[in-house]
Amino acid sequence: xxxxxxxxxxxxxxxxxxxxxxxxxxxxxxxxxxxxxxxxxxxxxxxxxxxxxxxxxxxxxxxxxxxxxxxxxxxxxxxxxxxxxxxxxxxxxxxxxxxxxxxxxxxxxxxxxxxxxxxxxxxxxxxxxxxxxxxxxxxxxxxxxxxxxxxxxxxxxxxxxxxxxxxxxxxxxxxxxxxxxxxxxxxxxxxxxxxxxxxxxxxxxxxxxxxxxxxxxxxxxxxxxxxxxxxxxxxx
Amino acid sequence: xxxxxxxxxxxxxxxxxxxxxxxxxxxxxxxxxxxxxxxxxxxxxxxxxxxxxxxxxxxxxxxxxxxxxxxxxxxxxxxxxxxxxxxxxxxxxxxxxxxxxxxxxxxxxxxxxxxxxxxxxxxxxxxxxxxxxxxxxxxxxxxxxxxxxxxxxxxxxxxxxxxxxxxxxxxxxxxxxxxxxxxxxxxxxxxxxxxxxxxxxxxxxxxxxxxxxxxxxxxxxxxx
Ligand code: SF4
Numbered sequence: 195x196x197x198x199x200x201x202x203x204x205x206x207x208x209x210x211x212x213x214x215x216x217x218x219x220x221x222x223x224x225x226x227x228x229x230x231x232x233x234x235x236x237x238x239x240x241x242x243x244x245x246x247x248x249x250x251x252x253x254x255x256x257x258x259x260x261x262x263x264x265x266x267x268x269x270x271x272x273x274x275x276x277x278x279x280x281x282x283x284x285x286x287x288x289x290x291x292x293x294x295x296x297x298x299x300x301x302x303x304x305x306x307x308x309x310x311x312x313x314x315x316x317x318x319x320x321x322x323x324x325x326x327x328x329x330x331x332x333x334x335x336x337x338x339x340x341x342x343x344x345x346x347x348x349x350x351x352x353x354x355x356x357x358x359x360x361x362x363x364x365x366x367x368x369x370x371x372x373x374x375x376x377x378x379x380x381x382x383x384x385x386x387x388x389x390x391x392x393x394x395x396x397x398x399x400x401x402x403x404x405x406x407x408x409x410x411x412x413x414x415x416x417x418x419x420x421x422x423x424x425x426x427x428x429x430x
Numbered sequence: 431x432x433x434x435x436x437x438x439x440x441x442x443x444x445x446x447x448x449x450x451x452x453x454x455x456x457x458x459x460x461x462x463x464x465x466x467x468x469x470x471x472x473x474x475x476x477x478x479x480x481x482x483x484x485x486x487x488x489x490x491x492x493x494x495x496x497x498x499x500x501x502x503x504x505x506x507x508x509x510x511x512x513x514x515x516x517x518x519x520x521x522x523x524x525x526x527x528x529x530x531x532x533x534x535x536x537x538x539x540x541x542x543x544x545x546x547x548x549x550x551x552x553x554x555x556x557x558x559x560x561x562x563x564x565x566x567x568x569x570x571x572x573x574x575x576x577x578x579x580x581x582x583x584x585x586x587x588x589x590x591x592x593x594x595x596x597x598x599x600x601x602x603x604x605x606x607x608x609x610x611x612x613x614x615x616x617x618x619x620x621x622x623x624x625x626x627x628x629x630x631x632x633x634x635x636x637x638x639x640x641x642x643x644x645x646x647x648x649x650x651x652x653x654x
Contacts, residue, residue, distance in 0.1 A: 210494040210599055210627035213485050224478075241598050243496050244523040247548070248595065251538070252527040269551070277548050 201234040201255035202226060202424050205275050206263045208242025209390060216242045218388035218412035219263045225417045232424075238278075240270065246278035257292045259424045263387050265300030265328065265411060266340035285430070296427035299387060299411055300340045302419035306347035308410040309383045313354065316407035318381035323356035324348065325371055325404070327396050328385040330361030338364060341385050362392065368399040380404040387411035433530030434588050439514045448522050448576035448591060449501045452514065459514040461521070465503030473507040480507050481520035487626075494627050495599045496522050497575040497591065525577065525591040532580070532592045539581050540595040549601060556604040560649040563611055567603045568596075570640045599627045606630060607640060611649050617641055 204223050209215035216239055227235040238249025250258065260279065262271045275281070279293065286293040299305065313324045326348070328341030341359045348357045358374050360366050360382075371380050382400050384393045386409040397406050410416065435452075438445040442454040451462045461480070462470065473479050487493055487500040501521070509517055518526050531537035542564065546557030559567065572579045577593035578586035586592040596604075606629040621633030629637045 210602060211492070211625050213492040242494060243597075245595070245598060247540075247545075248524055251524055251531070273550050277550060 199233045199255040199257070200428070201236060201250075201253050201258045202232040203236045203238055203249055203253075203258055203260045204263050204420065205246055205249075205260055205279075206237060206239045206242070207270065207387065208239030210241050212390040215388055215390040218409070218416075221412070222263065222417045222420055225414070226421060229421065231421060240274055240278065246275065250279070256290065257294070257428070259294045259296055259427045261296040261420050261423050261427070262298040263411065263420065264298040265305075265385055265387055266337040267298060267301070268331065268334055268336045271298045284427075294427040294430070296423040298340075299416060299419055299423065300344070300385065302423055303344075303347055304415050304419035304422065305385075305410055306344045306351075308413040308415040308419070309344055309385065310348055310351070310353055311413055311415060312383045312407035312410050313381045316381050316383070316405045318354060318405065318407075319379065320353065321355045321378065323358065323375040323378040323380045324354045325358050325360050325368075325374070325380060325382045326385050326410075327368065327382050327400075328359060328361050329392065330364035332364050337361075344385065362396050362399070368396065368401075371401050371404055375404075381407060383407040384409040385411070387416075433526060433533045435518060435526040436515075436530045439518075439526075442511065446589075447518060448497065448525070449499055450521060452518070454511055454514075457511050458508050459511045459517065460506055460508045461517055462506040463501055463503055466506060467504050470504045470506045473505055475507065475509055477509065477513055477516045477520050480509075480517055483507075484521050489622060491622075491626055495571075495575065495597065497525075497577040497593070497597075498626065499574050499576055500626070522576070522591060528592050528594055529588075529590075532586060533588065537580070537592060537594050541581060542596050545581075545596045545601070546604075553601055553605055555608045556601040559604045559608040559611065562647055563607050563644060563649055564604055566643040566647060567600060567607050567640055570636055570643065571600050571603055602627060603629050603636060603640065606637065607644060610641060610644060614641065614645065617645075 204219050206216055206219035219237055223235050223237045236249050238246035262275050264270050284295050309326055318324055326341055326345050330338045345357050345359045360368050382404050384396055386392050393409055435447050444453040449464045453460050473483055488502050577591045578584050580586050580592040581595050618632035620635045620638045624631050624634040628634050
């Protein structure tokens, strides 16, 4: 006898202006679909197709886990995603279906591993300084909190001489990197879910002699983090 | 699943869908893009190659609106017939499903007011655009789209692709139009190099078309 059909929906930002924005989420979805852990793996975007509000139109599962491919709790995870999907909270029962909203990608400890892996890919050495570049928000501390939590985890491994958080939208910003690096070679890892406009803007702001890594949220370890967050939400 | 596209796929029968033609033979499906010419380029035989190809128009501009009649021309792709549905999905996400749901009477249609009420932050302004302005925005964007906006009351034939809900680019255009109603910006010459959905950028083709339409049809409020 087969159990209830289970679906995973990755909720991403996407963009109407930048073709790269949704690609990481699609790559995660392809890897998760290949893993066979879910009967259906779907994607839905706020600013791309398929639209979040329509992502479940063809879904036949009784149990759906929605994992926001966002780096922190905040406006998108707490307002946009629930509004677009008509969610009541972490658990929504609708038409005989259970919809479970997981924690966002950036909250999972595996993202610290993804940041470290990105830094090493970009050439960071043990005696170097790694900067985790997050979005931040001048009035909402949740974005910075998620970045600092991952910075704490990487520091605890002792892999790099220095690990610091910098932000695009709050202090300390990328222009603080030379002072914070204190003469060490600097590697900047964008704590973003995907490449695109934000990462491009961040790249323009970092010092010329700093290495820029690929975004942590697009790493294959982030796929594992999404799967773990889905399992966590499925357990309830 | 019923719906013309799904039925044709199940029967292995040729059909047209939006801007593409679909044909079957020897266990394979061939999708042909617009303006194939004598020797259309053959894409790599994967659904992902197709999806990536149709993300950009002939000028290399990103296509955030899958239904926009701006598919690149001169290509074809042949895949195992079992991938026909996935290939359609790569070009027109959810379109075959919505067509089938419309045929079955189960398509969930959301009126504009419902979609606008759900918007957050700066997209809330989309709902503030007057009805005449919204009609002009719809004519500007949906007029060049392969989907039929049934959410606006238009009827869709069985072959058409029904659109059940105002899309993101339309909401973005309505948001800008609501601002333009209050303070109309000067027109600029249309510039095909401006991104498709960069409605805030002077020269954006849809922006300039809509600005002209709005100037000819002042809102009821503006007329006093
Ligand atoms: S709202 Fe209009 S432009 Fe947008 S997808 Fe529907 S029909 Fe196309």
